[in-house]
Amino acid sequence: MKILHTADLHLGRQFNGLALDADHQTVLDQIVDATLSHKPDVLIIAGDIFDRASPPATAVRQFNEFVTRIAQESAAALVMIAGNHDSGDRIGAMSIMTDRRRALIRGPLHPDETPLILNDVHGPVAISALPFAYEYAARECYQDETIAQPEHVIRAQIASARRHLPDGARWVIVSHAFVAGVRTSEGERSLVRAGGIEAVSPRVFEGAHYVALGHIHRPQTAGANHIRYSGAPLAFGFDEAGDEKSMCIVDLGPDGIAEIETIPFVPLRSARVLRGLLDDLLNAAPSDDIIKVVLTDETPRIDPMKRLREIYPNACQLTYSRDDRTVSATxxxxxxxxxxxxxxxxxxxxxxxxxxxxxxxxxxxxxxxxxxxxxxxxxx
Structure with missing residues (x-):
């Protein structure tokens, strides 16, 4: 069974006020190309399809066109869940008219987490899609007032999903969570309302042969090789400058052990941090990348950003290194x-x-x- 795993598209998002519509289109096209060339049995999108609950119409149209291409040009099934940035009801509405044999789209919580069952030469693969939900919604859904942390929510979802697994099936879980021990970035919104423990233990996913995670924007494993964040296709902060973004191709063998290959995204524009004297930066090669400039000049310069944007039209942040030296967080x-x-x-x-x-x-x-x-x- 071959799986293409991605997450955290955040369609409709901006980068320091810069629109990312064209950048998003570039990575969506690359996901389609990977689907057509690698021919996965299923495409998984592990939450945060949109950047906010009420995304702009352009982002909705962009995603609808993307899903239409997946449906018409490939044979891949589609599994996707709502993330913490999404409206669960909006994502759930996409499932109403879909072919239940080829798609599993989960928005709001449901007390019965029934999987999508796909078959290969080695037998069935059950894919449980567990959408993000806050604790208050989980308490109502599962009629359990003891649910008080994100880990409790996921445990309740997994307990429900486990009841519907066919005998002998390999199990894939799709979830949107913050697993303890992973590297975060500044672009991720907390999964707890105010206070509380956000991190969940990787042990909550015991029994799954592959766990396709969303929420963390850097691609990485989470406690075990088969528990993985694909990461976001784009950088959404300068702390991610230089990070390679990728999607995952996962092969499940007959015993369920996953072999994982990463496919790098090639962004339309990279996020970069340039450091140096203003005069030197003005004489460098022009670039359309999204730029943060750190000037090493010891004295303030006149209109530095205006002058820099003649060379770097997408420069959107400027600091002086001398100011950084004076900042010492207590x-x-x-x-x-x-x-x-x-x-x-x-x-x-x-x-x-x-x-x-x-x-x-x-x-x-x-x-x-x-x-x-x-x-x-x-x-x-």
Missing amino acids: LSQIVESKAARPIDVIGDFLLQVRGNGLDSSELPLVASALHELKQQETAA
Whole structure:
């Protein structure tokens, strides 16, 4: 069984005020090309199709045209879920008239998580599509008032999905979550409303042969080789400058072990950070990339951004390195800015006192301890 896994399209998003419609079209075309050339049995989009619950009409049309091409030009099935940026009802509405043998589109939660069943020469593959939902919606859906964290939501979804697995089927889970121990970026919105523990343990996906994740924008594994974020096709912040974006081709063998190949995206415009003296940057080769400029001039220059945009029309941020040297974040500032995420406060504290934050072995332990503290606070 061959799977093409992508996520976090964020159609309709802008980059520091710059429209990304053409950039999105470029990566959508590359997904179609990969579908046609690699001939996967199923295309998975693991949430955040749109950047907001009410996307612009141009983004909706762009996605509709993309799905039409997948349906008409390929034989691939389509599995996709709502992410935390999406409207679950909007995504769910796309499933009303679809062929249930070829598509599984999940928006709102449902108490019965029935999979899409596909077959190859080795037998059935069950694909469970678990859309993102906040805790209050999960408590109502599953009639369980103990659901208090994102991990509880996913556990309830997986318990429901597990009841519908055919005997002997290989199992693929599609989810939109923050798994402990992964590298984040500035473009991801927190999955908790205010406070609480956002991270989930990779152990919640026990029994799955492949887990296709969305939410984290950098492509990476999450605790095991078969639990994977495809990452976003585009960079949405300068902290991702230089990162290679990709989609995943996954082959499931007869025993369910996944062989994974990444297919790099080739962006229309890259996000780059240029550092140097203004005069040197003005004499460099022109570029249409999305640019952040860090000037190393010791004194302010007159209209630097206006002059730079003659060479770099998509320059959208400018700082001076001398200003960066004067910024020294204190621990109190860190706590104030990240008070909504206790696990980040702990990581930043460790970064201050020992030079590195939480590593992959420490994150699950800290998340578990915070979870226990939260339960004690709730019970008090």
